Amino acid sequence: MSYPTKFNLEETFELDFNDVWFSVRPGAPHGQTPKLGILHPSLMRRAAAAARAAKNAR
Numbered sequence: 001m002s003y004p005t006k007f008n009l010e011e012t013f014e015l016d017f018n019d020v021w022f023s024v025r026p027g028a029p030h031g032q033t034p035k036l037g038i039l040h041p042s043l044m045r046r047a048a049a050a051a052r053a054a055k056n057a058r
Contacts, residue, residue: 007050008054009050009051010054010058
């Protein structure tokens with residue numbers, strides 16, 4: 001997930017682990033090999049903030 005995006009943590013979807021959903025752009029700052037279920041450590045603060053915002057929006 002090298003491109004900026006917005007997440008809705010209240011809805012989830014099953015995605016196939018293939019290049020359609022998980023291709024990596026050239027020069028990706030977080031590496032060229034996406035790993036299912038792994039979030040780069042530099043993105044943990046953003047993910048935690050998104051989870052808190054979703055919980056507070058209920």
